[in-house]
Amino acid sequence: xxxxxxxxxxxxxxxxxxxxxxxxxxxxxxxxxxxxxxxxxxxxxxxxxxxxxxxxxxxxxxxxxxxxxxxxxxxxxxxxxxxxxxxxxxxxxxxxxxxxxxxxxxxxxxxxxxxxxxxxxxxxxxxxxxxxxxxxxxxxxxxxxxxxxxxxxxxxxxxxxxxxxxxxxxxxxxxxxxxxxxxxxxxxxxxxxxxxxxxxxxxxxxxxxxxxxxxxxxxxxxxxxxxxxxxxxxxxxxxxxxxxxxxxxxxxxxxxxxxxxxx
Amino acid sequence: xxxxxxxxxxxxxxxxxxxxxxxxxxxxxxxxxxxxxxxxxxxxxxxxxxxxxxxxxxxxxxxxxxxxxxxxxxxxxxxxxxxxxxxxxxxxxxxxxxxxxxxxxxxxxxxxxxxxxxxxxxxxxxxxxxxxxxxxxxxxxxxxxxxxxxxxxxxxxxxxxxxxxxxxxxxxxxxxxxxxxxxxxxxxxxxxxxxxxxxxxxxxxxxxxxxxxxxxxxxxxxxxxxxxxxxxxxxxxxxxxxxxxxxxxxxxxxxxxxxxxxxxxxxxx
Numbered sequence: 014x015x016x017x018x019x020x021x022x023x024x025x026x027x028x029x030x031x032x033x034x035x036x037x038x039x040x041x042x043x044x045x046x047x048x049x050x051x052x053x054x055x056x057x058x059x060x061x062x063x064x065x066x067x068x069x070x071x072x073x074x075x076x077x078x079x080x081x082x083x084x085x086x087x088x089x090x091x092x093x094x095x096x097x098x099x100x101x102x103x104x105x106x107x108x109x110x111x112x113x114x115x116x117x118x119x120x121x122x123x124x125x126x127x128x129x130x131x132x133x134x135x136x137x138x139x140x141x142x143x144x145x146x147x148x149x150x151x152x153x154x155x156x157x158x159x160x161x162x163x164x165x166x167x168x169x170x171x172x173x174x175x176x177x178x179x180x181x182x183x184x185x186x187x188x189x190x191x192x193x194x195x196x197x198x199x200x201x202x203x204x205x206x207x208x209x210x211x212x213x214x215x216x217x218x219x220x221x222x223x224x225x226x227x228x229x230x231x232x233x234x235x236x237x238x239x240x241x242x243x244x245x246x247x248x249x250x251x252x253x254x255x256x257x258x259x260x261x262x263x264x265x266x267x268x269x270x271x272x273x274x275x276x
Numbered sequence: 277x278x279x280x281x282x283x284x285x286x287x288x289x290x291x292x293x294x295x296x297x298x299x300x301x302x303x304x305x306x307x308x309x310x311x312x313x314x315x316x317x318x319x320x321x322x323x324x325x326x327x328x329x330x331x332x333x334x335x336x337x338x339x340x341x342x343x344x345x346x347x348x349x350x351x352x353x354x355x356x357x358x359x360x361x362x363x364x365x366x367x368x369x370x371x372x373x374x375x376x377x378x379x380x381x382x383x384x385x386x387x388x389x390x391x392x393x394x395x396x397x398x399x400x401x402x403x404x405x406x407x408x409x410x411x412x413x414x415x416x417x418x419x420x421x422x423x424x425x426x427x428x429x430x431x432x433x434x435x436x437x438x439x440x441x442x443x444x445x446x447x448x449x450x451x452x453x454x455x456x457x458x459x460x461x462x463x464x465x466x467x468x469x470x471x472x473x474x475x476x477x478x479x480x481x482x483x484x485x486x487x488x489x490x491x492x493x494x495x496x497x498x499x500x501x502x503x504x505x506x507x508x509x510x511x512x513x514x515x516x517x518x519x520x521x522x523x524x525x526x527x528x529x530x531x532x533x534x535x536x537x538x539x540x541x542x543x544x545x
Binding site: 159161162164165166167168169170171175179180183186265266267268 | 332335337356357359360361363364365367369370371372380381383384385412413414432
């Protein structure tokens with residue numbers, strides 16, 4: 014605990030040093046405010062336009078959370094089907110990789126064109142970008158069951174459903190959380206990319222992605238920095254929540270959390 | 277033969293069983309043997325002799341290519357309710373506590389929760405695990421895990437117990453202790469036991485009869501009754517009679533291996 018606190022303090026010190034460096038660099042080099050504002054103007058922009066910032070942040074959070082939640086539900090369902098039907102898995106699994114390699118920035122305008130420019134389209138883009146890691150990791154956990162554990166269930170005449178829900182699914186939990194950890198970071202990226210194209214879905218501020226394009230067009234670089242900062246914090250928050258859920262569900266039994274448990 | 281004289285039905289009967297793997301390798305060739313009810317039989321042999329395969333055939337986890345196996349007069353797959361299988365590693369579910377692991381079989385068979393709880397508690401007491409009932413497998417030593425595995429196998433009150441090198445991963449001291457414990461439980465419950473091992477000492481200590489297998493293809497080389505008195509306790513290991521038995525069986529096993537080596541050289545020449 015003490016060591017973690019010390020670690021946090023050191024990280025914070027690095028952050029303060031970087032801010033200070035940024036502050037003096039901007040002053041010393043006479044960089045105009047619309048090119049690169051110093052940390053103070055950015056902080057002021059956060060303070061002055063906090064209601065706008067907060068509602069943009071909220072909108073993006075909603076879209077990213079919807080996309081992530083949807084990808085977990087659909088991804089696990091698809092993985093369960095893949096685990097049950099080998100033929101289906103062999104047929105469709107390659108396409109999940111395709112899902113991951115398709116450049117989301119390129120297809121985002123298409124999706125907006127087809128599905129409209131509301132928050133659901135933005136969530137859909139986040140969903141698409143999140144789906145592949147969830148499917149791939151969960152499938153791996155579902156089919157990678159130790160042979161003798163399967164034999165044990167067979168010796169008890171377990172049904173297919175018992176094998177699935179009492180053996181395969183718990184076995185896949187650690188893999189699912191790896192998938193969630195990967196997807197939680199990119200969910201926010203997906204939502205912001207979506208908003209870049211979707212524009213403002215409501216009359217007013219729009220999500221972070223929209224607000225960034227708007228601030229850019231108005232040369233409000235200080236506010237743009239504030240928005241980027243908010244997006245970064247949001248991504249981090251998603252990642253952290255994913256980590257926390259992983260710890261919460263697995264810390265009792267999973268080997269990777271060994272150090273957290275006193276004997 | 278002895279069993280036939282007494283007019284008893286063998287608990288496990290293996291008749292001219294061969295097993296060929298999909299790749300074409302002949303794992304077992306024409307195996308015939310019987311295990312009487314309440315008998316403790318060890319299957320001993322070099323690696324590749326198919327002793328684990330034989331055990332899996334008796335459990336019905338795999339099917340013989342030819343020949344027939346019955347357990348308590350039934351096809352193995354139908355007799356599973358009477359059998360418990362103990363695997364080489366403890367094969368516990370890491371996400372379940374000790375008591376949840378022990379209760380797994382009962383749960384899969386839809387035993388009522390109250391009955392399940394009672395049976396599990398009783399079994400944990402029997403194997404001395406009550407104090408770790410709510411722990412997870414990763415918090416246990418290798419010996420403890422194996423004990424949980426045994427408890428899980430016994431809680432469904434099997435008539436037939438199949439063990440596949442259960443103590444191979446343990447150090448010698450814990451292995452000896454587990455052997456003594458297994459015999460204590462055996463005395464109380466009198467299952468019919470098929471025990472696969474590659475340790476001569478273990479086989480001699482535990483068994484009424486040892487079946488020595490030869491490899492390539494797997495076949496029965498010798499069937500040897502163990503001439504040691506019952507009940508067997510830890511002190512038995514210090515007696516000359518025990519050492520004599522161990523060296524007798526070791527010689528037989530070495531003979532089988534030598535024969536095999538010769539055959540292979542002959543084949544090469």
